[in-house]
Amino acid sequence: MNSSRRIKLQVFRVVVFVVMGAFFITPLIAMFEFSTRGNGENAPRTLEAWASIFKTPDMVDAITASLQLAAITSIAMLILLLPTMVWVRLRLPRLNRIVEFICLLPLTVPAIALVVGLRPIYVWININVTDSILALAFAYVVLVLPYAYRSLDAGLAAIDIKTLSEAARSLGAGWLTVMWRVIVPNMSSAILNACLLSVALVLGEYTVANLLNFENLQVAIAYVGLVSAGTSVAVALASLVFAFVLLMVISFIGRRRTPSLAAAGTDPQYLTAGQRT
Amino acid sequence: MSTTSTETRARSGVEVRLEDLRKVYSGVTALDGLSLTIGQGELVALLGPSGCGKTTAMRLVAGLEEANGGRVVIGGQDVTNLGANKREIGMVFQAYSLFPHMTATQNVEFGLQLHKVGVDERRKRAREMLDLVGLSAHSNKYASQMSGGQQQRVALARALAIQPTPGCARGFATRSAASSSRSGSRPFSSPTTRKRRWPSPIALGS
Numbered sequence: 001m002n003s004s005r006r007i008k009l010q011v012f013r014v015v016v017f018v019v020m021g022a023f024f025i026t027p028l029i030a031m032f033e034f035s036t037r038g039n040g041e042n043a044p045r046t047l048e049a050w051a052s053i054f055k056t057p058d059m060v061d062a063i064t065a066s067l068q069l070a071a072i073t074s075i076a077m078l079i080l081l082l083p084t085m086v087w088v089r090l091r092l093p094r095l096n097r098i099v100e101f102i103c104l105l106p107l108t109v110p111a112i113a114l115v116v117g118l119r120p121i122y123v124w125i126n127i128n129v130t131d132s133i134l135a136l137a138f139a140y141v142v143l144v145l146p147y148a149y150r151s152l153d154a155g156l157a158a159i160d161i162k163t164l165s166e167a168a169r170s171l172g173a174g175w176l177t178v179m180w181r182v183i184v185p186n187m188s189s190a191i192l193n194a195c196l197l198s199v200a201l202v203l204g205e206y207t208v209a210n211l212l213n214f215e216n217l218q219v220a221i222a223y224v225g226l227v228s229a230g231t232s233v234a235v236a237l238a239s240l241v242f243a244f245v246l247l248m249v250i251s252f253i254g255r256r257r258t259p260s261l262a263a264a265g266t267d268p269q270y271l272t273a274g275q276r277t
Numbered sequence: 278m279s280t281t282s283t284e285t286r287a288r289s290g291v292e293v294r295l296e297d298l299r300k301v302y303s304g305v306t307a308l309d310g311l312s313l314t315i316g317q318g319e320l321v322a323l324l325g326p327s328g329c330g331k332t333t334a335m336r337l338v339a340g341l342e343e344a345n346g347g348r349v350v351i352g353g354q355d356v357t358n359l360g361a362n363k364r365e366i367g368m369v370f371q372a373y374s375l376f377p378h379m380t381a382t383q384n385v386e387f388g389l390q391l392h393k394v395g396v397d398e399r400r401k402r403a404r405e406m407l408d409l410v411g412l413s414a415h416s417n418k419y420a421s422q423m424s425g426g427q428q429q430r431v432a433l434a435r436a437l438a439i440q441p442t443p444g445c446a447r448g449f450a451t452r453s454a455a456s457s458s459r460s461g462s463r464p465f466s467s468p469t470t471r472k473r474r475w476p477s478p479i480a481l482g483s
Contacts, residue, residue: 159377160372160373160374163370163372163373163374164374164376166341166361166368166370166374167368167370167374167376167432167435168376168387169340169341169360169361169362170339170340170341170361170362170364170366170367170368170436171362171387171388171391171435171436171439172362172363172365172388172391172392172439173362173387173391174362177391181387182376185378186376186377186378
């Protein structure tokens with residue numbers, strides 16, 4: 001590659017970076033600008049809207065509920081989906097298509113239609129089991145299936161799961177050990193990605209919660225927006241930044257755990273100890 | 278089970294007997310009544326054209342496939358319906374099978390850990406086994422940092438490690454493992470070591 005071409009490529013990269021960066025960051029800056037506006041014509045900048053997040057009691061409850069829902073949904077999704085997918089791949093490959101179809105189905109059903117179906121079930125759950133907002137996790141596990149499936153599917157495709165599990169089995173490992181000590185560590189980044197997508201989806205979910213009369217984060221933001229636009233924008237921005245920070249942390253953890261990047265000279269005793277925990 | 282396996286493992290070499298083994302893969306008969314007795318300490322090579330059932334036979338012995346008929350008897354014990362994790366069969370696979378998230382040492386130690394071998398003993402044994410296959414210098418490397426042949430030798434060390442006493446192990450190696458061991462510059466520390474340590478019986482196939 002000659003130097004003028006390299007410079008052109010470099011310029012192109014910078015231009016793409018700047019344009020995309022501006023595209024993503026402009027709304028965020030606008031949100032921040034709006035949420036710090038004072039009342040009146042020439043009022044000074046104020047963080048009142050941000051402070052009032054914590055003064056709105058419903059808001060704090062909604063944030064807690066949404067975070068709990070995100071955690072429960074991610075864990076339930078993993079417990080449900082990962083062993084199923086591994087089992088189907090190893091033992092029932094003919095069912096692969098069917099499982100994929102079922103998992104991708106929620107993507108094609110509009111949330112409104114889904115709620116119509118979920119409504120009677122939730123009426124029953126509310127009366128007979130619990131009226132806690134955490135019951136929404138049932139619906140959310142279904143909603144995140146397509147995204148989690150795609151992510152886990154890519155992770156499973158990247159490792160020779162059949163040979164690895166057979167090797168572990170012949171070394172004396174039961175299925176739980178195979179799962180926990182061989183398969184999960186080798187697709188940790190895919191699992192983290194699936195969790196991240198689930199968290200992002202749950203934190204941003206509005207339709208189902210609203211139509212089932214639960215107050216999660218987005219519903220609360222919408223309500224607050226009716227009274228104080230500044231506060232609702234502040235909460236929305238905070239949840240976006242939170243998701244962004246989470247993404248950074250997760251991708252950092254995922255990269256750190258890739259064996260090829262781990263130092264070859266590291267004392268194996270430390271590595272063994274780390275893996276056992 | 279633990280009592281039985283300890284007893285079996287304590288013997289110096291065991292007999293492997295296949296009785297009228299049958300295996301059918303969706304219409305294709307891979308094995309049609311294979312009977313074979315491998316005596317204690319016997320070295321047996323399964324030879325034949327591609328697709329004649331060599332791998333199938335070994336997978337049936339290791340418990341990775343279920344037979345459609347016949348019996349597998351190891352050391353006098355009928356293991357036909359026993360899971361792969363309870364059979365104590367060391368297996369070296371044709372495809373590279375090292376756990377990518379573990380170093381060579383950790384790979385060798387994995388099976389020992391599952392057999393509840395203590396830390397010190399585990400370390401010692403892993404070192405011995407890697408030494409046996411001539412890879413002590415690579416003990417902290419991950420699979421991605423080793424060549425194909427080196428990976429297969431670690432897999433061999435891993436399969437040998439789960440046998441408590443040298444010389445009483447039941448090892449199974451595929452042909453690719455054997456050839457990659459041969460192609461290595463210094464596959465084993467010395468021929469005498471090989472004679473003393475190599476488990477019996479060993480089946481070589483592909």
